[in-house]
Amino acid sequence: MESEPPPHPGGPTLAHLLALAGPGLLDVVAAPLGTDVPVADVAVHDVGEDRDDDWAAPGHVLLTLGTSADSPKAVDVLRAADRAGASAVVLRSGPRRQRAALVEAAARGRTALLLRAPDTDWTEVLGRLRTALAHSVAPAAAGVEGLRLGDLAGLANTVAGLVGGAITIEDPRSRVLAYSRLEHAADPLRMLTILGQEVPRWRVAELRERGFFQALWSSDDVVRLAADDRYAERLAIAVRHGGEVLGSIWAAADGRPLAEDAATALRSAARAAVPHLVHHEARGREEAGRRERAVRVLLEGRPGAQEAARGLGVAADRPYTVLVAEAHDTRRPGDTGPPGLAAPSAAPGTDTTEHRVLDMLDLQAAACLPGCVTARSGSRLYVLIPAGGAEADPVRRMVAAVRSVPYSVVLAGVGQQAADLSELAASRESAELVVRVLRERATTAPTRPLASASAVYRDVVSEAALLRLLDSVEPTWQAMSGPVHAMVAHDREHGSAYGESVAAYLDAFGDTRAAALRLNVHPNTLRYRLRRARDLFGVDMGDPVSRLLAGLGLRLARRGG
Structure with a gap:
C-alpha cells in the first residue's frame, strides 16, 4: 500500500x-x-x-x-x-x-x-x-496531494499551513488521532487535549450540552466555535464516508487569527481526509484482529502458542493469571452466549455502552495491572496478568472506575494462576466460571438491584464447582421426567409458585419463617404450598432424596427461564 x-x-x-x-x-x-x-x-x-x-x-x-x-x-x-x-x-x-x-x-x-x-x-x-x-x-484537494496514505500527522501539518492555525484530527469519540506542530504557545485546552490524547471529558460534556456536537455531526459544513475569555476561536468539520462519520478536523487560532479562507480550506481537507481516516481505521481493525487472534490462541491452548506469546510480549516461562471482564447494557437484555470466548457482538469502534465500558476497563487495566496484556472479544475484555498482580483490590478499582457510565454493569472474574502457557486455557476457563457465578447471583436475586461485581476464583470455588456439576447433569436431567419436572411445568403453565416456595425453603435450610419472610408471605401460606407440592407432584421436603433432586432441578429450571 x-x-x-x-x-x-x-x-x-x-x-x-x-x-x-x-x-x-x-x-x-x-x-x-x-x-x-x-x-x-x-x-x-x-x-x-x-x-x-x-x-x-x-x-x-x-x-x-x-x-x-x-x-x-x-x-x-x-x-x-x-x-x-x-x-x-x-x-x-x-x-x-x-x-x-x-x-x-x-x-x-x-x-x-x-x-x-x-x-x-x-x-x-x-x-x-x-x-x-x-x-x-476522494477528490483532489489543493495543497494536500502526495501524502502517504494514512499519514495523519502529515495531513494535520499540511492543513495547518492552509488555515493559518493549529490542527487536531479526532475520532468520533473525541480521541486525538493526530495534531499539527506547535508553532506558538498553545492555549490551555489544546495542551490538555494533546497531553491526554483526548478532549477532556468535562469539555466534551460542556459542548454536548451546548448542542455543538449535534450541529457538527448533522452538518456537512464547517461549524464555528467563537472565542471566549478562556480559549481561542475554533472551526470544526466532520469527516464523512457515505453515511458514516469517521472523525473530525479542528482548527484553532494559534497565536494569530485564522486565515480568511480557513473554512474553505477545511472543507477541502475534510474531503481529502476520507481515505486517510478509512485507512487508519482499517489498520487499527487489522491490528486489533491480529491481537485478538493471538490472545485466542493462548487462551484456548491452540497450536502456535509460543509464537503468539512472542508477538504479544508474554513471557513463556512466567506465571500468569487470566482476568475476564464482561460488560452489560442494563437497558437491553442480551444473550451472553455459551461459556468460552465470546463472539464479537459489534464491529471494533462501534460506539455502544459495552464498548465505552471496555475502553475504560482497558485503560484501567494498564494503570492498575502493570505488565498486563489485553484483548477484547465481543462484550468481554480478557487480561493476562503477570503473577502477583491479580489480587482483588486492583480488580475492584478497575470495576469501580466504570460506575460513572450510565446503565452499565461489569462482572469481572479472576481465574486460577497458570504456571506456564499450557495452563492459560485452564486459567481462562476458571475466570469465566467466576463471571458465570456472578451472573447467576445477579439473576437469581431479583430483589437486589443489578450492580457491578468482581471476585477471584478462590472465593467462589463451591459455586463454581456447582456450575460445573450442573453443566454435566443438565443433558441427563432434560431427558428425564419426574416430580420436580411436573412441578416446574405446572408453574410455567399456570403461573403458580410451588417451585419458588420449595426453593426458598431449601435456601433457608428448612426455616419456614425465614423462607416466608423472603417470599413476603405468611408462614402458613408457605406451609400450605409445601403440602400441595407434596400432594400434587410428590415433591416431599421431608425426604432427603426429594430435597436433593428439588435443589438440582430448580437450579436447572432457572437456567431455562
Whole structure:
C-alpha cells in the first residue's frame, strides 16, 4: 500500500479496487463482464437476512461472511446478488473440486465471483477494500496531494499551513488521532487535549450540552466555535464516508487569527481526509484482529502458542493469571452466549455502552495491572496478568472506575494462576466460571438491584464447582421426567409458585419463617404450598432424596427461564 495508484479518473472499478487493495487478498474466480465494472460501495452481506424481491445493491461488492464456496447456499447467494445488481460477491474459499456448479452459475450472470485468500480474515478484507474505495472516490484537494496514505500527522501539518492555525484530527469519540506542530504557545485546552490524547471529558460534556456536537455531526459544513475569555476561536468539520462519520478536523487560532479562507480550506481537507481516516481505521481493525487472534490462541491452548506469546510480549516461562471482564447494557437484555470466548457482538469502534465500558476497563487495566496484556472479544475484555498482580483490590478499582457510565454493569472474574502457557486455557476457563457465578447471583436475586461485581476464583470455588456439576447433569436431567419436572411445568403453565416456595425453603435450610419472610408471605401460606407440592407432584421436603433432586432441578429450571 506504499505506492498505490492514484484515484481512478472515471470513478472506481473492481479492477482498480483490487489493485489498490494489493495482490493476494482476493482471487477472481469468474468475472462475466470483466473487472472493469463500476463499484459504488463495499458492504457486508448478511445471508441470514430475509430479503424482499426488490432488494437492490447496485454496484456493491458484497462480503458474505457466513458462506463459503462449498456451501449449498453459495449458488443461491450468488444469484440473489446478481439479481440485486451487485458488481461482485466475495466468499470464503472452499475445496476446489466443489466449485464447478458455483463457477457455472457465475458465468451465466453478471456478478463477479471472488474468493477470500485462506490466510486473511474478513476484517482485513473489509478494511483494505474500504480504504481502496475511499482513495478512489476522494477528490483532489489543493495543497494536500502526495501524502502517504494514512499519514495523519502529515495531513494535520499540511492543513495547518492552509488555515493559518493549529490542527487536531479526532475520532468520533473525541480521541486525538493526530495534531499539527506547535508553532506558538498553545492555549490551555489544546495542551490538555494533546497531553491526554483526548478532549477532556468535562469539555466534551460542556459542548454536548451546548448542542455543538449535534450541529457538527448533522452538518456537512464547517461549524464555528467563537472565542471566549478562556480559549481561542475554533472551526470544526466532520469527516464523512457515505453515511458514516469517521472523525473530525479542528482548527484553532494559534497565536494569530485564522486565515480568511480557513473554512474553505477545511472543507477541502475534510474531503481529502476520507481515505486517510478509512485507512487508519482499517489498520487499527487489522491490528486489533491480529491481537485478538493471538490472545485466542493462548487462551484456548491452540497450536502456535509460543509464537503468539512472542508477538504479544508474554513471557513463556512466567506465571500468569487470566482476568475476564464482561460488560452489560442494563437497558437491553442480551444473550451472553455459551461459556468460552465470546463472539464479537459489534464491529471494533462501534460506539455502544459495552464498548465505552471496555475502553475504560482497558485503560484501567494498564494503570492498575502493570505488565498486563489485553484483548477484547465481543462484550468481554480478557487480561493476562503477570503473577502477583491479580489480587482483588486492583480488580475492584478497575470495576469501580466504570460506575460513572450510565446503565452499565461489569462482572469481572479472576481465574486460577497458570504456571506456564499450557495452563492459560485452564486459567481462562476458571475466570469465566467466576463471571458465570456472578451472573447467576445477579439473576437469581431479583430483589437486589443489578450492580457491578468482581471476585477471584478462590472465593467462589463451591459455586463454581456447582456450575460445573450442573453443566454435566443438565443433558441427563432434560431427558428425564419426574416430580420436580411436573412441578416446574405446572408453574410455567399456570403461573403458580410451588417451585419458588420449595426453593426458598431449601435456601433457608428448612426455616419456614425465614423462607416466608423472603417470599413476603405468611408462614402458613408457605406451609400450605409445601403440602400441595407434596400432594400434587410428590415433591416431599421431608425426604432427603426429594430435597436433593428439588435443589438440582430448580437450579436447572432457572437456567431455562
